[in-house]
Amino acid sequence: MRVLLPLPVVLPLLGAALSMLFARRPTVQRLLSVSVLAGLLAGAVALLVAVDRDGTQVVQLGAWAAPAGISLVADRLSALLLVVSAAVLLAVLVYAVGQGVADGRRTGPLAVFHPCYLVLAAGIAMAFLTGDLFNLFVAFEVMLIASYVLLTLGGSRPAVRAGMTYVVTSLLASVLLVTVIGLVYAATGTVNMADAAVRLQDVPDGVRTALALTMLVVFGIKAAIFPLFMWLPDSYPTAPAPVTAVFAGLLTKVGVYAVIRTQTLLFPGIEVVADVLLVIGALTMVVGILGAVVQDDVKRVLSFTIVSHIGYMLLGLGLFSSAGLAGAVLYTVHHIVVQTTLFLVAGLMERREGTSSMARSGGLQHVAPLLAVLYLVPALSLAGIPPLSGFVAKVGLFQAGLADGGVLAVSAVVAGTLTSLLTLYAVGRVWTQVFWGPVAAVVADADTEDAVDVGVARTPRLMTGAAVAAVAGMLAITVVAGPLYGLAARAADDVVDPSVYTTAVLGEEVAP
Amino acid sequence: MTGNLVLALLIGVLYTVGTYLLLQRTLTRIVIGLALLGHGANLLLLQAGGAAGAVPFIGKTAGAVGEGTADPLPQAMVLTAIVITFGVSAFLLALAYRSWVLTQEDEVQDDVEDRRVARLFAQEEERREAEALARQARMADYDDDVERGAP
Numbered sequence: 036m037r038v039l040l041p042l043p044v045v046l047p048l049l050g051a052a053l054s055m056l057f058a059r060r061p062t063v064q065r066l067l068s069v070s071v072l073a074g075l076l077a078g079a080v081a082l083l084v085a086v087d088r089d090g091t092q093v094v095q096l097g098a099w100a101a102p103a104g105i106s107l108v109a110d111r112l113s114a115l116l117l118v119v120s121a122a123v124l125l126a127v128l129v130y131a132v133g134q135g136v137a138d139g140r141r142t143g144p145l146a147v148f149h150p151c152y153l154v155l156a157a158g159i160a161m162a163f164l165t166g167d168l169f170n171l172f173v174a175f176e177v178m179l180i181a182s183y184v185l186l187t188l189g190g191s192r193p194a195v196r197a198g199m200t201y202v203v204t205s206l207l208a209s210v211l212l213v214t215v216i217g218l219v220y221a222a223t224g225t226v227n228m229a230d231a232a233v234r235l236q237d238v239p240d241g242v243r244t245a246l247a248l249t250m251l252v253v254f255g256i257k258a259a260i261f262p263l264f265m266w267l268p269d270s271y272p273t274a275p276a277p278v279t280a281v282f283a284g285l286l287t288k289v290g291v292y293a294v295i296r297t298q299t300l301l302f303p304g305i306e307v308v309a310d311v312l313l314v315i316g317a318l319t320m321v322v323g324i325l326g327a328v329v330q331d332d333v334k335r336v337l338s339f340t341i342v343s344h345i346g347y348m349l350l351g352l353g354l355f356s357s358a359g360l361a362g363a364v365l366y367t368v369h370h371i372v373v374q375t376t377l378f379l380v381a382g383l384m385e386r387r388e389g390t391s392s393m394a395r396s397g398g399l400q401h402v403a404p405l406l407a408v409l410y411l412v413p414a415l416s417l418a419g420i421p422p423l424s425g426f427v428a429k430v431g432l433f434q435a436g437l438a439d440g441g442v443l444a445v446s447a448v449v450a451g452t453l454t455s456l457l458t459l460y461a462v463g464r465v466w467t468q469v470f471w472g473p474v475a476a477v478v479a480d481a482d483t484e485d486a487v488d489v490g491v492a493r494t495p496r497l498m499t500g501a502a503v504a505a506v507a508g509m510l511a512i513t514v515v516a517g518p519l520y521g522l523a524a525r526a527a528d529d530v531v532d533p534s535v536y537t538t539a540v541l542g543e544e545v546a547p
Numbered sequence: 548m549t550g551n552l553v554l555a556l557l558i559g560v561l562y563t564v565g566t567y568l569l570l571q572r573t574l575t576r577i578v579i580g581l582a583l584l585g586h587g588a589n590l591l592l593l594q595a596g597g598a599a600g601a602v603p604f605i606g607k608t609a610g611a612v613g614e615g616t617a618d619p620l621p622q623a624m625v626l627t628a629i630v631i632t633f634g635v636s637a638f639l640l641a642l643a644y645r646s647w648v649l650t651q652e653d654e655v656q657d658d659v660e661d662r663r664v665a666r667l668f669a670q671e672e673e674r675r676e677a678e679a680l681a682r683q684a685r686m687a688d689y690d691d692d693v694e695r696g697a698p
Binding site: 169172173176180183184187190192193195196198199200202203206207209210211213214216217218220221224226269 | 569574577581584585587588589591592594595596618620621624627628631634635638639642643645646649650655656658659661
């Protein structure tokens with residue numbers, strides 16, 4: 036049992052080190068990465084089962100007792116997100132392997148891809164599992180450094196331009212994170228989250244509010260919330276399709292997880308923060324989706340929908356109720372899967388059309404009917420059409436919002452409904468322009484990374500297979516929606532009451 | 548907790564200068580600005596550990612960080628942060644150099660989409676100006692007509 040906690044961090048890191056040794060043996064690298072991530076998924080599932088049965092699990096690294104040492108903590112929220120992330124990482128890896136096999140070495144330095152991808156997986160797992168603020172910073176850095184390399188793979192002009200924006204923004208957020216950790220340390224004398232949660236209760240309200248809002252800004256940049264999202268639609272679309280898919284699904288959600296964890300554990304019950312979260316959530320939804328409806332590039336439309344739908348999770352968090360957080364958790368799970376799927380399919384579409392510009396595409400449903408189905412199902416789910424997973428998640432959130440009954444909560448629910456309709460319009464625009472109409476001639480797009488084989492080569496079975504698996508996974512969320520909502524509700528119950536977390540980490544006698 | 552005023556002022560200056568440099572359009576200045584901001588944050592962490600001058604903790608006393616001993620944790624955290632900043636700065640410099648190789652200029656490149664929108668906007672402005680000119684011309688014609696007493 037205890038070995039399961041460090042495993043999701045250690046396994047990918049060891050895999051990355053081994054992968055570097057086999058830099059010249061692509062087949063070995065592929066097998067290694069796939070087996071490591073399969074192991075990660077299995078470990079994460081086992082961890083989730085154990086945590087759901089026995090409650091929050093804690094391991095003190097190096098056997099240093101809690102406030103002094105670094106704790107790894109898995110509660111239901113982090114274990115659930117870890118399972119979903121591992122599944123998504125594996126699906127995208129299979130897709131990337133399919134693309135790599137088809138394109139050969141021409142698309143860039145493939146040898147770097149696998150180690151970086153595994154380091155990214157380790158960083159994500161560490162961010163979910165850590166119980167220490169400074170270690171959370173380290174986890175973010177591990178994840179971000181891998182993502183810098185993945186985003187600028189090949190070093191082409193658009194990749195470098197977009198990479199610059201991304202790196203500078205992330206670095207600024209990191210500096211702010213160090214700053215706020217320093218401030219928390221100055222206020223409490225600890226960076227252990229559970230210990231800080233206990234000690235922050237004695238800190239004056241003004242200081243607590245200031246710390247909570249600074250931390251919201253820091254993780255808000257990572258999670259791309261309004262008005263801190265400008266870097267995202269600019270940088271994500273230029274990366275190769277699998278990289279964009281995994282960034283879109285996971286990186287912003289790690290930010291959302293950090294927002295949920297810090298706000299509920301460290302700063303519970305500050306009314307200003309709850310109001311700010313509801314207002315910002317509503318603005319994120321509306322502004323993001325308004326950005327999506329005017330774009331011409333499919334990947335940019337999808338990037339803006341990421342921003343927009345982060346707002347739903349903030350809405351659920353802003354309610355600070357068990358039902359609201361359960362909705363937010365379910366929405367996060369749904370959104371990780373659906374957004375990754377959409378980007379995988381967008382990659383396939385770009386391959387067939389030679390461009391991701393809507394104006395230059397058309398009639399894809401005649402050429403690739405399977406692709407049309409693969410796009411339509413997650414797109415409708417994103418918009419929240421019943422009975423798909425987006426509908427289930429939105430119902431949970433809206434019910435919680437209406438049950439809250441406050442003016443801000445109800446306004447945020449109205450904004451959410453409006454955003455749903457506009458999302459339907461945005462994804463519908465892609466559908467009518469790319470899939471309907473006369474068949475457009477395939478012209479290779481000069482400024483795309485994987486333009487070499489676009490349109491000309493057949494789409495490899497492995498890529499389509501990975502996309503089909505992702506869509507099937509999304510449909511599975513609908514099928515198991517009942518038990519999944521039950522799990523999300525139990526996770527939310529743990530999160531709403533900080534003493535569950537602090538007791539698990541510090542033991543009975545220290546916690547209040 | 549007692550602090551060090553000079554250190555506090557220095558942190559303030561580093562944050563100010565770093566922020567100013569970060570707002571520039573030249574990539575090298577942005578890199579330097581981020582480095583300064585990083586130094587400021589590291590010093591802030593150090594400052595959070597309390598006043599300097601206390602003895603390092605000796606032996607295995609109960610409650611390692613007690614009264615009168617220096618807090619060892621901020622130093623450890625600052626070291627970690629320095630190493631991370633160092634690595635990322637190296638990557639950022641490489642990226643800035645690559646950008647210079649590709650574009651021959653040391654400036655932040657515009658977002659392509661922003662440029663497209665800006666172009667659309669400029670076209671719209673031009674169209675409006677042309678329309679306004681045409682309207683003025685028409686008005687002038689009309690005024691002339693009125694002056695000449697035409698129906």
